[in-house]
Amino acid sequence: MADTTSDPSRRTIERYTPNERTNHWTVAIVFILTALSGLALFHPALYWLSGLLGGGTWTRILHPFLGVLMAICFALLAATMWKFNRMERRDWQWLRQGRDVLNNREANAPEVGRYNGGQKLLFFVFVLCVLGLLLSGLVIWRQYFSLYFSVGVVRAAAVVHAICAFVMICAIVVHIYAAFWVKGSIAAMTRGTVTPGWAWKHHRAWFREKIHATHSRTRSD
Amino acid sequence: MALQSLDIVRRSATTTHPPTVRKAQTGTVAKLIDTTKCIGCKACQVACMEWNDLRDEIGTNVGGYQNPHDLTDQSWTLMRFAEYENPARGGDLEWLIRKDGCMHCADPGCLKACPAPGAIVQYANGIVDFQEENCIGCGYCIAGCPFNIPRISQRDHKAYKCTLCSDRVAVGLEPACIKSCPTGALVWGTKEDMHQHAAERVEDLKSRGFDQAGVYDPPGVGGTHVMYVLHHADQPELYNGLPEDPRISLSTRLWKGVTKPLALAGIALTALAGFFHFIRVGRNETHESDEQAAAQATERARHG
Numbered sequence: 001m002a003d004t005t006s007d008p009s010r011r012t013i014e015r016y017t018p019n020e021r022t023n024h025w026t027v028a029i030v031f032i033l034t035a036l037s038g039l040a041l042f043h044p045a046l047y048w049l050s051g052l053l054g055g056g057t058w059t060r061i062l063h064p065f066l067g068v069l070m071a072i073c074f075a076l077l078a079a080t081m082w083k084f085n086r087m088e089r090r091d092w093q094w095l096r097q098g099r100d101v102l103n104n105r106e107a108n109a110p111e112v113g114r115y116n117g118g119q120k121l122l123f124f125v126f127v128l129c130v131l132g133l134l135l136s137g138l139v140i141w142r143q144y145f146s147l148y149f150s151v152g153v154v155r156a157a158a159v160v161h162a163i164c165a166f167v168m169i170c171a172i173v174v175h176i177y178a179a180f181w182v183k184g185s186i187a188a189m190t191r192g193t194v195t196p197g198w199a200w201k202h203h204r205a206w207f208r209e210k211i212h213a214t215h216s217r218t219r220s221d
Numbered sequence: 222m223a224l225q226s227l228d229i230v231r232r233s234a235t236t237t238h239p240p241t242v243r244k245a246q247t248g249t250v251a252k253l254i255d256t257t258k259c260i261g262c263k264a265c266q267v268a269c270m271e272w273n274d275l276r277d278e279i280g281t282n283v284g285g286y287q288n289p290h291d292l293t294d295q296s297w298t299l300m301r302f303a304e305y306e307n308p309a310r311g312g313d314l315e316w317l318i319r320k321d322g323c324m325h326c327a328d329p330g331c332l333k334a335c336p337a338p339g340a341i342v343q344y345a346n347g348i349v350d351f352q353e354e355n356c357i358g359c360g361y362c363i364a365g366c367p368f369n370i371p372r373i374s375q376r377d378h379k380a381y382k383c384t385l386c387s388d389r390v391a392v393g394l395e396p397a398c399i400k401s402c403p404t405g406a407l408v409w410g411t412k413e414d415m416h417q418h419a420a421e422r423v424e425d426l427k428s429r430g431f432d433q434a435g436v437y438d439p440p441g442v443g444g445t446h447v448m449y450v451l452h453h454a455d456q457p458e459l460y461n462g463l464p465e466d467p468r469i470s471l472s473t474r475l476w477k478g479v480t481k482p483l484a485l486a487g488i489a490l491t492a493l494a495g496f497f498h499f500i501r502v503g504r505n506e507t508h509e510s511d512e513q514a515a516a517q518a519t520e521r522a523r524h525g
């Protein structure tokens with residue numbers, strides 16, 4: 001059976017507005033640049049990544065500015081998505097049935113709203129990591145801020161920064177793979193739309209909300 | 222100062238063996254700073270400026286002898302003055318003067334912390350040297366150093382500190398500061414000879430009533446290639462906060478230890494887990510049956 005989500009004529013449900021998509025991909029691009037430049041300093045085995053931004057010194061100069069830009073863009077995105085990411089009881093049950101989900105048997109798990117339990121957890125991991133990266137990053141930003149902190153604080157911040165970066169990068173790898181794995185998700189973020197079948201299959205509670213909203217509106221017209 | 226290149230025992234952010242064909246056949250070097258002989262004339266500070274062509278900004282006098290107030294990218298050595306009223310001697314005033322600067326640790330925290338390959342090297346003779354052309358200016362060395370030594374220039378944003386005159390030592394000369402000292406408070410030689418000389422000095426001091434006189438060669442950093450003779454070796458903190466038991470801090474060891482390769486492995490494993498999930502389970506597709514179920518649900522909603 002062929003996947004139906006790539007057929008544009010079927011993709012009638014809007015999932016992301018153009019503004020949301022722009023915001024998401026800005027964060028994505030800036031994140032990649034920040035993460036790769038950070039990894040260049042993380043371990044000698046990856047120092048070659050410093051070539052990406054024009055060498056070690058340019059990496060040192062640009063990485064923190066990119067990081068701050070990313071944190072600002074991420075804050076905007078998180079603010080628009082916050083209300084959809086509150087954990088509910090069904091999300092915990094959904095997570096408990098992770099094995100079913102991972103084996104493409106998600107029909108056994110409870111219905112999912114706009115986001116599933118995994119996406120919501122990931123959302124909060126991102127929020128915490130970006131906050132941790134921003135605060136610790138400012139402390140280890142030698143050119144402007146480190147002089148305001150004692151050496152003990154700078155040392156601790158370096159550890160916090162490395163830990164948050166590690167968790168964040170792993171979480172992003174999961175995020176990217178999940179988007180690829182669930183066919184139709186990438187189109188949702190690139191073109192903004194999904195097919196009714198996709199919404200039915202992966203986010204049934206959200207699908208119901210959507211059609212009820214449209215049809216109660218048409219009826220009252 | 223990249224004069225030596227065949228005798229590098231450690232190189233920052235480098236996972237392969239640095240060139241070590243030349244060995245320190247006659248032993249490692251050491252500078253011995255005898256605080257009990259120092260009169261605080263600062264000849265060594267001037268000699269350092271001269272040899273290295275450094276000129277710090279002229280600061281303001283705040284009523285003390287210490288000048289400049291701190292180490293800077295232009296001042297790689299600094300006489301620190303402390304006034305100590307010794308209770309054991311009825312409150313007698315002692316003027317404790319310590320020549321501050323890089324200690325050239327056997328286990329250098331700066332080198333451990335540095336992320337730029339070859340920005341910090343340690344020669345076989347024990348000297349720890351910054352190679353500024355490889356420095357990216359991140360300042361990790363400042364966080365790594367237990368002695369608060371490296372300074373970043375506000376002009377070129379590179380890290381600087383005492384080189385132990387590696388350029389002079391490489392051609393068989395003693396450091397400039399040693400040459401200038403008028404009292405013999407600064408002595409230069411192999412580390413072994415310096416220990417011998419220090420032991421004689423300590424014996425002499427003890428015979429004059431300084432019971433706690435001793436040598437400062439802190440084992441926490443594997444020993445140093447700059448050592449002190451102190452009247453109060455039991456209280457190094459008296460000398461403007463010379464640390465009692467310096468070592469590379471726990472957070473720096475945590476930050477730069479096995480955790481890093483483990484973290485890289487963790488990232489790689491996460492990516493591999495995704496890849497093999499795809500290989501074993503495959504993608505989660507939406508089929509015609511899902512579209513039909515959705516269409517029926519929509520229909521029900523419309524008439525419901």
Ligand code: HEM
Pocket residue numbers: 031034035037038039041042043059060061063064065066067068070071130133134135136137138140141142158161162164165166168169336359476
């Ligand atoms: C949010 C604002 C951020 C600021 C202000 C910031 C700042 C810094 C600074 C100052 C450094 C030290 C090296 C340098 O001078 O470039 C650094 C290192 C690093 N950053 Fe960031 N950063 C931020 C965000 C991020 C993000 C989003 C990532 C990617 C996940 C990241 C990953 C790293 C890594 C891996 C290192 C090397 C850490 C190490 O050597 O242990 N940073 N960051």
Ligand code: SF4
Pocket residue numbers: 233334335336337340341351355356357358359360361362363371379380
């Ligand atoms: S500032 Fe210090 S830690 Fe950073 S690259 Fe230069 S020498 Fe290495």
Ligand code: SF4
Pocket residue numbers: 322323324325326329330331332349365366367368369370371382
């Ligand atoms: S005193 Fe500081 S700068 Fe000098 S070698 Fe030791 S750790 Fe490095």
